[in-house]
Amino acid sequence: MKHLVLLCILAVTGLTTVAQVNYKTREEVPEKYKWNFDDIYTNWDAWEADLEAINQDMESIQAYKGKLGESADNLIALSQIQESLMKKAYKAYQFVSLQSTVDNRNMELQAKLQKVQLMFAQFGVETAWMSPEMLQIPEATMKEWIASNDELKVYQFDLMDMYRLQKHVLSEKMEQLMSYYSNVKSTPGKVFTALSTTDIEFPEIELSNGEKVKITPGGYSNVVTNNKNQDDRKAAYEAFYDLYYKNKNTYAAIYNGIVQSDWASARARKYPTCLDAALEGNAIPTDVYLNLINTVKQHTEPLQKYAKLRKKVLGLEKYYAFDGSISLVDFNKKYPYDEALDIVTASVLPLGKDYQAKLKTATSSGWLDVYENPGKRSGAFSSGVYGVHPYMLLNYDETLDYVFTLAHELGHTMHTTLSNETQPFATHNYTIFVAEVASTFNERLLLDYMMEKTNDPLERIALLNQTIRGIIGTFYAQTMFADYEYQVHTLAEQGRPINADILTNVWKELADTYYGDVSEETMYSGYAWTRIPHFYNSPFYVYQYATCFASSAKLYKDVTEGNKKDRRAAIERYITLLQSGGNDHPMEQLKKAGVDLSKPETILAVINQLDTLVDQLEEEINKLED
Known part of the structure; x- marks a missing residue:
């Protein structure tokens, strides 16, 4: 077609290209493009100390079981202990999780991550009594306590919202029973992941130019995004989707298990539909x-x-x-990272100089992990650590798409x-x-x-x-x-x-x-x-x-x-x-x-x-x- 011919002619003119940054090891990546984990803990001894403090907080929380309704002082003490615990728990989790994210081949980190995850699961079981017991405090009494105690005002939104959801909170024994099923409920999702990643064998196809390509998710995406031969795109599509088509009944059984589990949980908590159960928590x-x-x-x-x-x-x-x-x-224009950063920084000026200044701090202080390295997970995200700062992951590849990804994730980071x-x-x-x-x-x-x-x-x-x-x-x-x-x-x-x-x-x-x-x-x-x-x-x-x-x-x-x-x-x-x-x-x-x-x-x-x-x-x- 006329359009296509003209576009192909114009496409070869006036483009600036820069070789994509490619680091063979994480050590090669300059420090200014990597996360600074010292902002969370300066060493593993400090991490271990917080884990021990978390266990002590868990023991302290148990001392208030059966006593929450006795006085506002007990509720204040429990809330403050729980807050202290959660601050440390999130730091402890993120310290390991983020390091594992950029080095997922490190089995020592994986073991430490599992240790923190088990701690969270234990916390869920040991505190199953809290919501039912809090709800035994009359709503009018709770309002009076909050009005009379400044220490409770900071928790007011969550405390009062608890009464809105009161009809969906079960007895202590039932809440504990439901907590036992948290891992079971996640099993179908884990089966999906195993079937779709661990156990799947991706096929290899030969393209029209004789090149052989393994049709992994990344390989498939590369062909349908960049290969201009429609027959090649079709071959990649058919090879990729045939894997899922052949297992359609297994995927259907997995998804049915998830849907039935959602419906069972909704009914257990007295919701009329699964949609109500999913939405009512946030009103x-x-x-x-x-x-x-x-x-x-x-x-x-x-x-x-x-x-x-x-x-x-x-x-x-x-x-x-x-x-x-x-x-x-x-x-095919390439946007070097520092150039892209200048563009994104300039683009947010309509939100004010203060917003822009905070964004500059975020991008120059060890908050961003910019480039791909072996063992680093794919994609991009921004994850906060309260009392520290957000940590933002990229695998920047100098494409226009990634310039927009940079702006997107910085939006999360600034939020x-x-x-x-x-x-x-x-x-x-x-x-x-x-x-x-x-x-x-x-x-x-x-x-x-x-x-x-x-x-x-x-x-x-x-x-x-x-x-x-x-x-x-x-x-x-x-x-x-x-x-x-x-x-x-x-x-x-x-x-x-x-x-x-x-x-x-x-x-x-x-x-x-x-x-x-x-x-x-x-x-x-x-x-x-x-x-x-x-x-x-x-x-x-x-x-x-x-x-x-x-x-x-x-x-x-x-x-x-x-x-x-x-x-x-x-x-x-x-x-x-x-x-x-x-x-x-x-x-x-x-x-x-x-x-x-x-x-x-x-x-x-x-x-x-x-x-x-x-x-x-x-x-x-x-x-x-x-």
């Missing part, structure tokens, strides 16, 4: 979940418009799911920093429901900044495509996953069978609704459910990616549009949200910031944003012909 109305999946399902036109544009630009007679990742342009600086330990930990707001907000600021700074038509196309794919992956795909989980759990609640054929039919119907007839069907089209880890490891989790994206879209609109006074007020509300940690229910926190997720228009803001971006992408592509 999320089920209408928010249903509003999300129903509104998105009714507005899939931008998604289909983007797929049709891709088919046209790529010059494909038939368009398949495995064509969805190949780049629209040959844009944690602001929360920890402002909130006491009792309310520092924000919920997953708001966790992705700051990260996706930063990505949108980055798009604005980079679009403003470049006139390169290929870079502009790549930037728009990056953002569009982010919306599809974070908003549309996660909402589709959430709809799937809801439908399958509803089958369990109705006592209806769940098997491979039924799961595949649910998936196919959703895929048809979302993508229409743009994409061609294959024998593997309905089996993507077999390989999505969140289904097996964290049910009813993924919807929060979509609600966070909708929230950040609304907040971004408020911060960037309107008069100067309104924008300043919106920024203040947004920063307050980031500082609020877990001091209120997340829906209330978002409402204070100006977001109401129960309204369809909040969800439609993202859908309309995608529609506009697809139109803008098409305009940029058409300019290449001029």
